[in-house]
Amino acid sequence: MNPVIKALNFRHACKLFDPKKKISKEQVDMIITAAHLSPTSFGLEAWKFLAISSDEVKKALRPACWNQPQITDASHVIVILSRPEVVDPSHEYIKLNFERRGLPEEVTKAYIDRYKHHMETQVFPRMSAYAWCSKQCYIALANIMTTAASEEIDTCPIEGFEKEWVEKVLNIDTNQYEVAVIVALGYRAKEQPPRRRHPLENIVEYR
Template identity: 55%
Template sequence: MENNFTKAMQFRHACKLFDETRKIPDEMMHYILEAGRTSPSSFGMEPWKFLVISKDELKSRLRPLCWNQPQITSCSHVVVILAAIESVRPKSGIPQKRFARRPLPPEKIDAYIDLYGTFLADTFSTDEKTYCWTARQTYIALANMMTAAAYEKIDSCPIEGFEKENVEKLLQIDTTQYQVAVLCAFGYRVNEQSEQLRIPFEEVVTFLD
């Protein structure tokens, strides 16, 4: 089956070099970020924040901290995706506010808070464990942003090759609140895409009858 979504998936690739002369319009960048903002998350906590970098000077300072990858400076925008730390913990009061958005009686909300805190008690015991949990969820938002971009013929490249602590220092991030999970460059390809290589469907998918 082929439709506009599958065409977007075929269009998308990890673009290594972008056309430096082309910039993503503001309204299109907002559309991409909205795809991330509206992504699903565990318990509906939305444990992320998106930092958008478009100025050449900051991208130039960021590039050496990202293994000197050219997509950092050639792209139109770099989105730094942060994973929440403190705000997902019950004691912060934020989970209470998140659950309270639902049309539920107070006792039901309290029950959810209790379940949430008990189930994730070990996860919240250290910043490292909390980061491990929230960082995984940021990849849902990352994937949705890349696919939304591809749907509009905008290229992207997810970037895990970076010096986490140095990037956090450069961007002056309070790591007790948020930590860098992943980066993504967005822009327009300068070269034609090579053939998309993937493992065959039959090797990836198993139907359990």
């Protein structure tokens, strides 16, 4: 079987982690590498990853996450932060982002103009900078979960949290970063239930 499909078959949203089983530092680093290698629109990387293993921090976080036991039972919790402040087309970060490609000045300028046009006509009329950055964060989330699964590490993506509360617990400077999504990682305490999916023919159309 294709190794990625094998990992995707292994992955379930793990509701019950074994609190005694811990992920090694090397494995956490590898999973974070998967996030690091994830693509972002225009290559902006407007994000940050908080890898939390401290029991004290997880305990403080849990009530802000609907009191979900995954937060404290999991070995690690990765909080994915989006960085909406820097995606404003006039921000210095945008200039630096395109300059780092090492292209001729006029090509860099053309990229910045294209970016500005895209953001002003397609993105900002439809969503906030926070929502746009968060969409990219979910790509990293998927890669984190799949990479973890390839090592038979369980995950649970977590959107069930109160954003402002989580940001307060983690002392996030919300002028720069905002919580996009959370993922708990560890080892399942029992077998996962059968997977529920709509039939493939209901969700795919080949044209």
